Amino acid sequence: MTSSGTSSGIRIGIIGSAGRMGQAIAAAIAEAGAMSAGGIDKDGDVATLAAHSDVLVDFSSPAALEGNLDAAVAAGVPVVIGTTGLEERHHFLIDHAAERIAILQTGNTSLGVTLLAHLVREAASRLAEDWDIEIVETHHRMKVDAPSGTALLLGEAAAAGRGIGLDEHSERGRDGITGKRERGTIGFASLRGGSVAGDHSVMFLSDGERVTLSHLAENRSIFAKGAVRACQWLVGKPARRYTMPEVLDL
Numbered sequence: 001m002t003s004s005g006t007s008s009g010i011r012i013g014i015i016g017s018a019g020r021m022g023q024a025i026a027a028a029i030a031e032a033g034a035m036s037a038g039g040i041d042k043d044g045d046v047a048t049l050a051a052h053s054d055v056l057v058d059f060s061s062p063a064a065l066e067g068n069l070d071a072a073v074a075a076g077v078p079v080v081i082g083t084t085g086l087e088e089r090h091h092f093l094i095d096h097a098a099e100r101i102a103i104l105q106t107g108n109t110s111l112g113v114t115l116l117a118h119l120v121r122e123a124a125s126r127l128a129e130d131w132d133i134e135i136v137e138t139h140h141r142m143k144v145d146a147p148s149g150t151a152l153l154l155g156e157a158a159a160a161g162r163g164i165g166l167d168e169h170s171e172r173g174r175d176g177i178t179g180k181r182e183r184g185t186i187g188f189a190s191l192r193g194g195s196v197a198g199d200h201s202v203m204f205l206s207d208g209e210r211v212t213l214s215h216l217a218e219n220r221s222i223f224a225k226g227a228v229r230a231c232q233w234l235v236g237k238p239a240r241r242y243t244m245p246e247v248l249d250l
Contacts, residue, residue, distance in 0.1 A: 009032070009033050009034035009035050010034050010035065010054040010055060010231065010232060010235050011034075011035045011036070011037040011052065011053050011054045011055075012025075012029050012034055012035065012036060012037060012053065012054070012055055012056075012057055012228065012231050013036075013037040013038060013039070013040075013049040013050065013052065013053030013055070013056045013057070013077075014026060014029075014036070014038070014039035014040075014056075014057055014059075015039070015040060015044075015046060015049070015056055015057065015058040015059070015060045015064070015068055016039075016040075016041060016058065016059040016060035016061075016083075017038075017039020017040060017041060018039070018041045019041075019059060019060075020220060021059040021082070021220060021223060021224065021227075022039060022041075022059055024220040024221055024223065024224035025057060025059070025224045025227055025228065026039065027221070027224065028221065028224035028225045028227070028228045029228055031225075032225070032228045032229070032232070034228060034231070034232065037049060037052045037053040037054070038052065041060075042060075042061075042064070046067060046068055046071040047071045047074065047075070049071075050071045050072055050074070050075035050077045051075050053075075053077055054077065054235050055077060055078045055079065055080065055231045055234055055235050056068070056072055056077055056078070056079040056080070057079070057080045057082065057227050057228075057230075057231055058079055058080065058081045058082065058083055059082045059083055059227075060083055061083060061085075062083060062085050062086055062087065062090055064083075065081070065083060065086070065090050065093060065094075066090075066093055069093055069094065069097040069103075070097075072097065072101055072103075073097050073100045073101055076100075076101060077101065078101050078102035078103065078104075078234045078235060078237065079101065079102075079103055079104075080103075080104045080105075080106075080109070080227055080230045080231050080234060081094065081103065081104070081105040081106070082106060082107075082108075082109050082223070082227055084107055084145055084148065084149030085144070085145040085149070086105075086149075091105075094241065095241060098239060098240055098241040099239060099240075100239055101239050102234050102237040102238065102239055102240065102242060103240075103241050103242065104230050104233075104234050104241075104242040104243065104244070104246075104247075105241065105243075106149075106153065106230075106243060106244045107148070107149030107150050107152055107153035108149060108150040108153055108198075108223065108226075108244070109223045109224075109226035109227040109230055109244065110150075110215070110217065110222045110223050110226045111222075111225075111226045111229070111244075111247075111248060112215050112222065113150055113153070113154075113200070113215050113217075114226070114244040114245055114247070114248055114250070115248065115250070116154065116200070116202075116213060116214075116215045117153055117154055117157040117245070118157070118245060118250045119213055120154050120157040120158050120161065120202050120213055121157040121158065121160050121161040122161065123161065123202075123204055123211065123213065124157070124158040124159075124160075124161025124162050124204075125161035125162070125163075126161075127204055127206070127211075129162075129183055129184040130183075130206055130207070131204045131205065131206045132181060132185075132187070132203075132204070132205045132206070133158050133185075133186045133187065133202065133203070133204055133205075134186075134187040134188075134189065134202075134203045134205065135147070135151050135154055135155055135158070135186065135187065135188050135189070135200070135201070135202050135203075136188075136189045136191070136200070136201045136203070137150065137151040137188075137189070137190055137191065137198070137199065137200045137201075138190075138191040138192070138193070138196050138198070138199040138200075139190075139191075139192055139196055139197075139198055139199075140192070140193070140194060140195050140196050140197070141192055141193050141194060141195075143192060146190035146192070147172065147188045147190050148190065148198065148200075150198060150200050151188055151190070151200060152166075154200060154202050155170060155186050155188065158186050158202065159186060162184070164184070166186060169184060169185050169186055170185060170186050170187070170188060171185045171186070171187045171188070172187075172188045174187075197217040197218060197219050197220055198216075198217040198223075199214070199215070199216050199217065200214065200215050201213070201214040201215075202214075226244070229247060230244065230247050233246075233247045
């Protein structure tokens, strides 16, 4: 574990520091005038990092989440979780840990995406079921999960606007003779290629018209800047689970 940073500001510990997001967060920490408490990667000493941090930011892997949460709880340190590909078990672990520490978990730390999700929910709440909802996302060829965490975040926003559950009303991976599109469902399409940092569009389609709400990420720095802002906001908050919209007071 190494450390660097300015002489003032909160100390942010990076879990997954050697990855592309970890490196971008390190740069964003310096730009924001915060301090880096250091960083670890697979098999690193998360307990020591937590003990020397005011807040942790985790962009590692779902497999590492439980150990990272245990270390954060033991140290009494809040944590921002941006790891994607989480399953129901992981969310149970987060909820349990949030009884002891402040936790902000999100599928996307971009402030622009946070605003987009707010707009998607508003649109979905006002457009009836005769408006079909389709979510299209594009990422670089190295991304391993699909749909992306951001696409699912946007799907959850649309479902919340409609007052329905996403799991019971989503369509994914269409192939072959799939039959007609079911009324009231939320469709997902995942594209992979090149070096795309992340493009997301939510389409509302009705007979004769359509509305598209989009966000295009030009580089990873936007996610890193949002993650650092979330870390700064989370320090000092009481124990519970928080969301990115709260950071923007939405």
